[in-house]
Amino acid sequence: MRIISGKYKGRRISPPKNLPVRPTTDMSKEALFNIINNHFNFSGLKVLDLFAGTGNISYEFASRGSAPIVSVDGDFGCTRFIKQTAAAFDFDITPIKNDVFKFLEKHSSAYDFIFADPPYGMDQAQFDKIVTTVFDNGLLEEDGMMVIEHSKYTPLRHLPNFSFEKSYGGSFFSFFEFESAVTDDDDDDAEEE
Template sequence: MRIITGIYKGRHFDIPRTFKARPTTDFAKENIFNVLNGYIDLEDAIALDLFSGTGSISLELVSRGCQSVISVEADRDHHAFIKQCLKKLGTDRCIALRGDVFRFIKSCHQQFDFIFADPPYALPELPTLPKLILERGLLKPNGIFVFEHGKNNSFEDVPGFIEHRAYGSVNFSIFSNREPEGEDE
């Protein structure tokens, strides 16, 4: 796993072979971040990475200048790996939490400029996540939410949906709670 750009560009981390998590491919990660450049400036943003897995996205967000990142992962070994990577980078801009994402969402009172979620594709609750995250008010006004999912899911009918991108077998749906442009009455 490598960090694509930013202050830690090119740093590599070897993922233990015992891990079940599949990190977002470098190809997909690079492309989705290129798309995001048109929607949000991550410099000094407050970000949330749900189902962090190996921490690939959290590390990328820190490298790209986010003011703070909260990384939520339930698996004990994955959580420990994320903490180990953060320690190697010597950064305090990411808080790695070990816990259930749904409990976190229900109890979180903070708002974020950017949210990324990469749940297991077979997660039974996967189809409910975009609506849940958007309805809980976790996004700041004009915030961006990127949801990674399998090819068999479509979220075009969810309020706040902006666009869908696919890179190989990796699919992203992008959402926002952008304020409507000044409408005349």
């Protein structure tokens, strides 16, 4: 696993082999961050990384100057590794060992970017719940974006605030954003003309 861009571009990170993870591939990660780069300035971006695993995505944001970053995973080995790696690189990453769904239900901070990489075998209702809970609880800033990584067997286009989808190899990324609405002011201007 390596960091593909930013201050620590090219640095390799070697997580323990016994972690229960499926890291996002370098090819998929590079394509994903190219898309994100077209929407955001990474510096100071407030990020929430759900099902963080090895911290692969968190390190990528941190290397580009994003902070603060919160990384949530239910596995103690994963959060311990993220804590050790963040300290070694002096990244502003806070690992939290918690069930992601419990965390989302009780958490109240809003983020500019939320990334979720649940186990591909998780059932459809749980994937749906990630999206609905994030938006219902106000965890995404109004100009923010959420991305969920999933397999082709888990469609997410039917969910509210779905924006677009990209696929790379066997991985799919679904993007969610608040829909921009026409304001009342725009209607008033049209009537005056």
